[in-house]
Amino acid sequence: MKSKKQESVTLDAPAEKIKEFENSSDFANYFCTYGFLYHQKQMLTDKVRMQSYYKSIFNNESCFADKVVLDVGTGSGILAIWAAQAGASKVYAVEATGVANQARKLVAANNLEDKIVVIQAKMEEVILPEKVDIIISEWMGYFLLRESMLDSVIYARDKWLKQGGAMYPSHATMFLAPITYEEEVSNKYKDYLSAMDGWVEFLEDTKASFGVDMSCLTGSFQKEQEEYYLQTSQWAALSPSNLIGEGVIIKDIDILTCNLDSIKSVNSELKMKINNATRFCGFVGWFDVVFRGSPQNPTSSVITLSTSPYIGYTHWGQQCFLLHPPTRVKKDDVIEGNIKIVRRKDNQRLLNIQITHTVIWSKDGAPRRAQTNTYQMD
Amino acid sequence: MKSKKQESVTLDAPAEKIKEFENSSDFANYFCTYGFLYHQKQMLTDKVRMQSYYKSIFNNESCFADKVVLDVGTGSGILAIWAAQAGASKVYAVEATGVANQARKLVAANNLEDKIVVIQAKMEEVILPEKVDIIISEWMGYFLLRESMLDSVIYARDKWLKQGGAMYPSHATMFLAPITYEEEVSNKYKDYLSAMDGWVEFLEDTKASFGVDMSCLTGSFQKEQEEYYLQTSQWAALSPSNLIGEGVIIKDIDILTCNLDSIKSVNSELKMKINNATRFCGFVGWFDVVFRGSPQNPTSSVITLSTSPYIGYTHWGQQCFLLHPPTRVKKDDVIEGNIKIVRRKDNQRLLNIQITHTVIWSKDGAPRRAQTNTYQMD
Numbered sequence: 001m002k003s004k005k006q007e008s009v010t011l012d013a014p015a016e017k018i019k020e021f022e023n024s025s026d027f028a029n030y031f032c033t034y035g036f037l038y039h040q041k042q043m044l045t046d047k048v049r050m051q052s053y054y055k056s057i058f059n060n061e062s063c064f065a066d067k068v069v070l071d072v073g074t075g076s077g078i079l080a081i082w083a084a085q086a087g088a089s090k091v092y093a094v095e096a097t098g099v100a101n102q103a104r105k106l107v108a109a110n111n112l113e114d115k116i117v118v119i120q121a122k123m124e125e126v127i128l129p130e131k132v133d134i135i136i137s138e139w140m141g142y143f144l145l146r147e148s149m150l151d152s153v154i155y156a157r158d159k160w161l162k163q164g165g166a167m168y169p170s171h172a173t174m175f176l177a178p179i180t181y182e183e184e185v186s187n188k189y190k191d192y193l194s195a196m197d198g199w200v201e202f203l204e205d206t207k208a209s210f211g212v213d214m215s216c217l218t219g220s221f222q223k224e225q226e227e228y229y230l231q232t233s234q235w236a237a238l239s240p241s242n243l244i245g246e247g248v249i250i251k252d253i254d255i256l257t258c259n260l261d262s263i264k265s266v267n268s269e270l271k272m273k274i275n276n277a278t279r280f281c282g283f284v285g286w287f288d289v290v291f292r293g294s295p296q297n298p299t300s301s302v303i304t305l306s307t308s309p310y311i312g313y314t315h316w317g318q319q320c321f322l323l324h325p326p327t328r329v330k331k332d333d334v335i336e337g338n339i340k341i342v343r344r345k346d347n348q349r350l351l352n353i354q355i356t357h358t359v360i361w362s363k364d365g366a367p368r369r370a371q372t373n374t375y376q377m378d
Numbered sequence: 379m380k381s382k383k384q385e386s387v388t389l390d391a392p393a394e395k396i397k398e399f400e401n402s403s404d405f406a407n408y409f410c411t412y413g414f415l416y417h418q419k420q421m422l423t424d425k426v427r428m429q430s431y432y433k434s435i436f437n438n439e440s441c442f443a444d445k446v447v448l449d450v451g452t453g454s455g456i457l458a459i460w461a462a463q464a465g466a467s468k469v470y471a472v473e474a475t476g477v478a479n480q481a482r483k484l485v486a487a488n489n490l491e492d493k494i495v496v497i498q499a500k501m502e503e504v505i506l507p508e509k510v511d512i513i514i515s516e517w518m519g520y521f522l523l524r525e526s527m528l529d530s531v532i533y534a535r536d537k538w539l540k541q542g543g544a545m546y547p548s549h550a551t552m553f554l555a556p557i558t559y560e561e562e563v564s565n566k567y568k569d570y571l572s573a574m575d576g577w578v579e580f581l582e583d584t585k586a587s588f589g590v591d592m593s594c595l596t597g598s599f600q601k602e603q604e605e606y607y608l609q610t611s612q613w614a615a616l617s618p619s620n621l622i623g624e625g626v627i628i629k630d631i632d633i634l635t636c637n638l639d640s641i642k643s644v645n646s647e648l649k650m651k652i653n654n655a656t657r658f659c660g661f662v663g664w665f666d667v668v669f670r671g672s673p674q675n676p677t678s679s680v681i682t683l684s685t686s687p688y689i690g691y692t693h694w695g696q697q698c699f700l701l702h703p704p705t706r707v708k709k710d711d712v713i714e715g716n717i718k719i720v721r722r723k724d725n726q727r728l729l730n731i732q733i734t735h736t737v738i739w740s741k742d743g744a745p746r747r748a749q750t751n752t753y754q755m756d
Contacts, residue, residue: 022724028406037599038573038606041580047587054588081590102595109594195416202419209425210432212459216487217480221415228416346400 011092011128012100013121021096021122030147030349035097040076043138046315052305053079053138056168056291059301061086063166063293068130070094072123072137072156073149077103077116079136084115091116092132094123094156123152132160133297136168141349142235143319144174144251144287145341146377148349150263153255166294167255174287175247175308178272178335181281184234185322192229196222233353233377234320238284238309244329245272247286247308250339256294266341270357273334280329282322283339283355284309321355321375332362337370344376351377389470389506390478391499399474399500408525408727413475418454421516424693430683431457431516434546434669437679439464441544441671446508448472450501450515450534451527455481455494457514462493469494470510472501472534501530510538511675514546519727520613521697522552522629522665523719524755526727528641531633544672545633552665553625553686556650556713559659562612563700570607574600611731611755612698616662616687622707623650625664625686628717634672644719648735651712658707660700661717661733662687699733699753710740715748722754729755 013021021027033039043049057064057079065087071080072094080093080103093116095103100120107116119126135156141147157167199221207213250268274280288306293299307316329335337357344350358370391399399405411417421427435442435457443465449458450472458471458481471494473481478498485494497504513534519525535545577599585591628646652658666684671677685694707713715735722728736748 023403025401025403025406028403037595037602041577041599044584044592045580050588076592076595078588078590082588085589102598105594105598106590106592109591199419202423206422210428210456210460211463212456212484213487214422214454214484216483217415217454220480220483221419224415 011117011119011121011126013125017125018120026349029347031097034073034075035099037076037099037102040099040102042315044076044078046313048307048311048314049138049305052291052303053136053168054082055301056299056303057082057086057136059303060291060293060299063297063299064088064134067133068092069134069136070128070132070156070160072135072153073139074103074118075099075138077106077118079138080116080118081107081110081112083134083136084112088115088134090130092126092128093118094126095120096122123156128160131162132165133162134166134168135161140172140287140289140316142316143233143285143351143377144172145263145266146349146351148343150255151260154258154260154263157256164294164296166297168291168293169289169305170255170292170294171290172251172253172255172287173249173290174251174266174285176250176270176272176283176285176339177243177247178245178274178280179238179242179282179284179320180244180276180278180326181236181238181242181320181322182279182326184236184320185281185324185326188229188234188322189324192225195225195229199225227376230322230324231373231375233285233375234322235317236284236320237313237317238320240309242284243309244276244278244280245274245335248272250285264343266339268339270337270339270355271334273332274329275331277330279326280323280335280359281326282320284318284320286316286318319377321353321373323373327359327368329359330362334360334362336360336367353377389495389497389499389504391503395503396498404727407725409475412451412453413477415454415477415480418477418480420693422454422456424691426685426689426692427516427683430669430681431514432460433679434677434681435460435464435514437681438669438671438677441675441677442466442512445511446470447512447514448506448510448534448538450513450531451517452481452496453477453516455484455496457516458494458496459485459488459490461512461514462490466493466512468508470504470506471496472504473498474500501534506538509540510543511540512544512546513539518550518665518667518694520694521611521663521729521755522550523641523644524727524729526721528633529638532636532638532641535634542672542674544675546669546671547667547683548633548670548672549668550629550631550633550665551627551668552629552644552663554628554648554650554661554663554717555621555625556623556652556658557616557620557660557662557698558622558654558656558704559614559616559620559662559698559700560657560704562614562698563659563702563704566607566612566700567702570603573603573607577603605754608700608702609751609753611663611753612700613695614662614698615691615695616698618687620662621687622654622656622658623652623713626650628663642721644717646717648715648717648733649712651710652707653709655708657704658701658713658737659704660698662696662698664694664696697755699731699751701751705737705746707737708740712738712740714738714745731755
């Protein structure tokens, strides 16, 4: 207990600093949910997530032996505990929210207080007493980049990782594939139409009952509803049967060497062959991360955490970008285009996605009219 | 158009100020939803709300004739438009969110640009060119005080209302009554038990699959689930059949004379007679507001907007504070106790409620054991 107390005095953020952070809009918009054990439990019951990290550590115990480890965003502390159990000599477990206190309890209950130092602070404000050999973190948001938490991991890497140190995971890849998903396309469109029906009724009622004509707001309301129902990406747990073409890589990230600018946006050409005569309903995006260690300290067992429709359920699921209306396609038609992903100006943790595409008919090689669709990812 | 442009230059908050506000935690936690027309429409389709304000203005047109009016939080601008239509010479319509632009459109479409000045700014930062005769506002949150928007109305009153000016509404009253509501009590308790079942399963899985014993977090998880399922007040649209005793007044507010301290909390004794042999499942809270004008400019037609279970649906509904377990009561039993309402420290727009009560049996006048329950209102 003595050493824990000493360390918490030296490494935690000052109480005023934590309070100030908890009053920030970034806390209200983002961090606050991570403070609940219910939310932590949701992540801890994601078997694909858990098994991938577990294997990446315990199948590669020699990589962790006697190493100093930093866990960025430790949450309940599970990765820090595994790293210590795998042989790390010291683990710094950084967590910005109050769930840091739960991590402390868990560390104590597992008799790892001599090895793990839980630090409640934002990663950007932590001062560690030493550099580290390994940075482990589960930083991935929906479609990889939502939440922009990789920023903090890169910050930690540049400041605290030793030359030759390793990142867990070490690589990340984003994929996009064409899908059929008729029920969802149809439901979203029905919901949109129904919202607009309700608006017309509302206009009539307001005019009749209260003498005010609100029809000048119709354009704005319609735009708002289009954005909400038709131009917002959808979380889904798709199965391989939804895929009507192979996933193409739209972004590859080497976590050890990437810089902040390179992960702030995606801009990738698309070329996808349709393998099925069906309705082309839009695109699905997902990601994999891989644990290869570093060139100097590679993992002998390379583990991949995949969130593709070929894998079972993960809490990340996939993100769908639907087309209204969908388009009839045939086997060997080709979809060509481009995807651009940028951060939202009003909230850097959310994304705007723009997909331009044209369908090129296999029969005559003629491109259909190109269309550009924009989506927000909330 | 010229005058509109001139006014928007002089009265709107500077663009940097609006941007700064939109990045604040208060915007993320509270204001942002009001920027959507969908949300405005929900309020505009609340017939009880709309009819009460409509009548308070048009049944009392003489009160508005040639008067200068301030509408605090105008939203889509409807109250400002009615005030102008009722004869106000000038209406300042203040709105902090971007929906101010919709209000401007609506004002123009209704040809009231010469009378209504829409101002996008926080009320606390507005500089009006003159004092006003009437302040109208729809500031009421769930159980009246949630959202704490009355603060801004009081601020506006103290700064901008002329001596003898009137507040619309002029008075507000909060009520509490005992209820039976067995299905909801039972459902919430089942949900709680089910969450705890899930936790036990989670502990076993995590220990078996990943070698970590998380049982030291059981107390914290249980507390979190109790707060969520059992100690959070519930929105409901009750009917008179749920009431098992008359509503008692727990707070009376004179909007013209109240001060900020007096509306920041409620502390009221309770004494309620049960009129029915049934299960006492908790308490329901609601509010009325009344439009009496001011002593110098009283309304001839006094309108009451009530959100009680005796009235039909309002978007406010009522707030229920449930007991786990409920208690058997008989006709003429008396419930005595106390209710305390305070603002939440981490978010001044939300409330914590504490209700202490004991049931006094009519048969022998003996009080049962007193119990104190706390609730958060999210």
